[in-house]
Amino acid sequence: MLNENYHNQQNDKNEQNIYTMDDTDNNNNNINNNNNIYNSFDLKGTKNDSNTFDVDNLHKIINTKNNEIFHLKNRVVLLETQLEIKNEDEKEFNEIYNGKIKGDNIYFNMNKSGESYSSTKEVETCEEVEKRKSVENIIKDKEKKLENIQDEYNKNYVELDELRVDMKLKEENIEELERIVVKLKNELKEERRKSEKYERKYNEEKSELAILKEEMFSLEKQIKEKESEFDLNKNTINNLKLESAEFNNIISCSNETKKHLTDYIHNLLNKLSACNEKMNELKDTNILTNQKLEGYKNEIRKLKTGFNRFK
Numbered sequence: 001m002l003n004e005n006y007h008n009q010q011n012d013k014n015e016q017n018i019y020t021m022d023d024t025d026n027n028n029n030n031i032n033n034n035n036n037i038y039n040s041f042d043l044k045g046t047k048n049d050s051n052t053f054d055v056d057n058l059h060k061i062i063n064t065k066n067n068e069i070f071h072l073k074n075r076v077v078l079l080e081t082q083l084e085i086k087n088e089d090e091k092e093f094n095e096i097y098n099g100k101i102k103g104d105n106i107y108f109n110m111n112k113s114g115e116s117y118s119s120t121k122e123v124e125t126c127e128e129v130e131k132r133k134s135v136e137n138i139i140k141d142k143e144k145k146l147e148n149i150q151d152e153y154n155k156n157y158v159e160l161d162e163l164r165v166d167m168k169l170k171e172e173n174i175e176e177l178e179r180i181v182v183k184l185k186n187e188l189k190e191e192r193r194k195s196e197k198y199e200r201k202y203n204e205e206k207s208e209l210a211i212l213k214e215e216m217f218s219l220e221k222q223i224k225e226k227e228s229e230f231d232l233n234k235n236t237i238n239n240l241k242l243e244s245a246e247f248n249n250i251i252s253c254s255n256e257t258k259k260h261l262t263d264y265i266h267n268l269l270n271k272l273s274a275c276n277e278k279m280n281e282l283k284d285t286n287i288l289t290n291q292k293l294e295g296y297k298n299e300i301r302k303l304k305t306g307f308n309r310f311k
Contacts, residue, residue, distance in 0.1 A: 058181045065174045072167040079160045086153050090146060209303050216296050223289050230282045237275050244268055 244265065 058177055058184070062174055062177050062181070065170050065177070069167055069170055069174075072163055072170075075163055076160060076167075079156050079163075082156060083153065083160075086149050089149060205303060205306065209300070212296060212300055212303070216293070216300065219289065219293050219296065223286070223293065226282065226286055226289065230279070230286070233275060233279055233282065237272065237279070240268055240272055240275070244272075
């Protein structure tokens with residue numbers, strides 16, 4: 001009966017140890033993966049180049065850390081449960097060690113080495129001797145198991161402390177990451193505000209550029225009209241020159257005729273002088289118009305340069 005209970009208890013413990021080892025390996029793998037993710041995230045680089053930082057990655061890291069803390073808490077609960085079970089087993093083994101076995105009338109007073117004993121019965125049958133030896137073997141085996149459990153208990157206790165420290169560090173890391181996320185959200189909000197401001201300025205400059213283009217087209221039209229007028233005046237001057245040449249060929253007339261011709265020539269010369277003055281005015285007007293056009297073209301170039309730089 002005692003052997004059967006012992007083997008059942010050992011099977012339960014083996015299954016629990018297998019689960020504990022698997023769970024420990026999984027948690028260690030998760031911790032290593034999360035540490036790799038955290039190491040790949042350069043916190044210092046984030047502060048120096050916050051505009052290029054991806055906020056979604058921070059949320060993913062925070063979610064990963066929360067899941068890790070959840071698993072660590074479950075691991076702590078599991079270890080505490082295992083410690084309670086091992087304490088109960090230790091208590092039971094101590095009872096067996098002290099000879100308190102239910103259903104038996106034999107009480108053993110074992111020393112520390114477990115080598116000597118005394119029986120309340122003076123004469124033992126073969127069955128009782130065999131039973132006593134079996135109990136002694138069980139007690140020795142229990143002592144070895146108890147030592148192993150004590151070692152495993154100490155190991156699990158140390159591991160539990162390490163997990164608690166690791167969990168505290170990860171919670172601090174998550175708080176730091178959350179502060180960085182808040183800071184990045186504020187910076188992103190500020191960048192959006194600046195972007196909207198630049199967009200409004202761009203639309204205003206775009207409207208001014210359209211107005212300047214319309215004025216430039218109007219000036220080009222006026223220049224073409226002035227050039228047409230200049231060509232007409234030039235043709236008139238050429239015609240007057242031809243007429244003057246014709247009159248110069250007819251100077252064989254009388255003095256009176258010469259006088260009339262002289263007056264006529266003076267009139268023609270006056271007209272020619274007036275035409276020259278008008279032509280000079282047109283030239284000055286044309287020069288001013290060209291200067292104004294060049295000014296508008298330079299202004300348009302500057303606006304285009306500013307627009308390209310803004311883009």
